[in-house]
Amino acid sequence: MPTYNLNVNGQARNVNVSREDMPLLWVLRDVLNLTGTKYGCGIEACHACTVMMNGQPEKSCVVDISSAAGKNVVTIEGLSSDRSHPAQQAWIEHQVPQCGYCQSGMLMSVACAMRAGHHGKEISSEVKNLCVCGTYQRVRDAVAGL
Numbered sequence: 621m622p623t624y625n626l627n628v629n630g631q632a633r634n635v636n637v638s639r640e641d642m643p644l645l646w647v648l649r650d651v652l653n654l655t656g657t658k659y660g661c662g663i664e665a666c667h668a669c670t671v672m673m674n675g676q677p678e679k680s681c682v683v684d685i686s687s688a689a690g691k692n693v694v695t696i697e698g699l700s701s702d703r704s705h706p707a708q709q710a711w712i713e714h715q716v717p718q719c720g721y722c723q724s725g726m727l728m729s730v731a732c733a734m735r736a737g738h739h740g741k742e743i744s745s746e747v748k749n750l751c752v753c754g755t756y757q758r759v760r761d762a763v764a765g766l
């Protein structure tokens with residue numbers, strides 16, 4: 621089985637997978653047991669599977685493990701250890717989630733935009749994540765202060 625090295629949430633991880641084209645999302649969820657990152661569509665449409673890779677937002681459903689090798693990956697579990705990231709605090713303040721399924725990807729997209737130095741409406745215009753529950757107004761309210 622191929623073995624790949626990558627850094628996930630600040631830790632060096634060696635993963636053995638059955639195929640070099642296994643999506644990073646599968647590796648995170650099924651190999652590393654990091655189930656915070658969600659599967660929605662598998663075709664780059666919903667952004668539920670968004671993680672930060674070398675500082676950029678990436679849809680982990682379409683990133684092969686062979687492409688993720690050697691990269692720094694941050695998932696929702698690594699955004700902060702205590703929900704202290706400003707986006708998480710804003711989400712709590714504005715009670716953004718409804719069912720919650722899309723929210724990991726939503727928060728990671730926001731965190732990536734913040735890391736790029738963007739604020740408020742700039743972030744809102746960059747975040748393309750779909751939310752079946754329609755939390756978009758609360759997302760905009762939460763992002764407005766970031």
Ligand code: FES
Nearest residue numbers: 660661662667681
């Ligand atoms: S599951 Fe990756 S974009 Fe929808």
Ligand code: FES
Nearest residue numbers: 719720751752753
């Ligand atoms: S909170 Fe339910 S899909 Fe977004």
